[in-house]
Amino acid sequence: MTTKTMQKTRQTEKAVVRALLDRQEGTYAAQAGIRLRNSPGPLYQTLVLAILLSARIRADIAVAAARALFDAGMRDARSMANASWQERVDALGRGGYRRYDERTATLLGKGAELLLERYNGDLRRLREEPDPKKALLDVPGIGPTGADIFLRDVQGVWPEFAPYIDRKALDGAKRLGLPTSSERLAGLVDQREMPRLADGLVHAALDKPLAEDVLAAARSA
Missing domain, CATH: 1.10.340.30 (Hypothetical protein; domain 2)
Structure with a gap:
């Protein structure tokens, strides 16, 4: 892959991430009224x-x-x-x-x-x-899934766990055509936005119309 192609791919990935975050009302924690x-x-x-x-x-x-x-x-x-x-x-x-x-x-x-x-x-x-x-x-009440959800949210205040992208978030990344490497995903946002990105990817995994809207917005950006 040429340098120019790599740069274009990265620009596309950043556009997808920005469109995703723009459509995110807030993390699940924020919606529950938690000020983490x-x-x-x-x-x-x-x-x-x-x-x-x-x-x-x-x-x-x-x-x-x-x-x-x-x-x-x-x-x-x-x-x-x-x-x-x-x-x-x-x-x-x-x-x-x-x-x-x-x-x-x-x-x-x-x-x-x-x-x-x-x-x-x-x-x-x-x-x-x-x-x-x-x-x-x-x-x-906490199994592997619950532990993933907890660490996905607290990585913003427990930075030793960042970047924490669990399996459900990776499903969202795949749906959006984004990298499936935690490190590459982390490179697309500021570290402070990692919990929002991980949470947004989960939304995309669970909500196909949302993912399609994000991709359409990224293409038109």
């Missing part, structure tokens, strides 16, 4: 959202359920553990998360108790584990 910082509350809220998103349920319902939990005061591990099982079920139901509400209410309670016991509710201590991703899998 490296502090216990926002990190825990991001973990709760990852648990909800990893179930076989629509993303918008998972986001709504997370907001309902947070609006009910369950914004950190201690408040989640102190809430009754029924209070958790009711909040999930208000968010439309009815198919998995009872099981998830139990998982959230057990997970909060584990985090309090092991890290005093502060996920920054999990970051200090020899293998934080492996430690995440100990949390009830």
Whole structure:
């Protein structure tokens, strides 16, 4: 590939990424009302959202359920553990998360108790584990998919995990004709935009009309 061809390809890729980010209303975390910082509350809220998103349920319902939990005061591990099982079920139901509400209410309670016991509710201590991703899998309700979702979001405040592009985000990259290398994708945006890019790629993987709109906009740019 000639230098000129490489430059044109990179310009095309950047146009696709910009069109994608322009159409993104916000990350799933932002839609759930999470102002992500490296502090216990926002990190825990991001973990709760990852648990909800990893179930076989629509993303918008998972986001709504997370907001309902947070609006009910369950914004950190201690408040989640102190809430009754029924209070958790009711909040999930208000968010439309009815198919998995009872099981998830139990998982959230057990997970909060584990985090309090092991890290005093502060996920920054999990970051200090020899293998934080492996430690995440100990949390009830967090499997490989949930761990990917959590790390995809927190890479903006835990830069040692960046660039973090999980399998679902790579599906979106393929659909948009973008590179499937995390490093090459990271080269298309400022580091601060990596969580937005990863999240946008997931949107593109799940929403074919969105991906087609992005490609059309990039071609006309």
